[in-house]
Amino acid sequence: MQIKINLPDKLTEKVGDKWENLQQKIIANLALEAFREGLIDIDELKQKRTAQIFLRCRTYGIFPTK
Known part of the structure; x- marks a missing residue:
């Protein structure tokens, strides 16, 4: 599924970099x-598409390392 969203310019300026x-x-x-x-x-x-967030969560202790 593709979703198009409009983000405020100030937000994209702050997070884009x-x-x-x-x-x-x-x-x-x-x-x-x-x-x-x-x-x-x-x-x-x-x-696969969410593997990076899973690994990050384990790093920060959100999930057990089991």
Whole structure:
């Protein structure tokens, strides 16, 4: 699915330099929120498209390292 969103210019100016791949950042945060709300399970979170956010969460202690 493709979704088009309009972001305020000031927001994109502030985050654009720090977050080089804004699309991937949005996908990762969406997946994490879906997990927190119980919409997806841990295995779905670990899938290829969201693997980076899963590893980051483990690094910060959000998930066990098991």
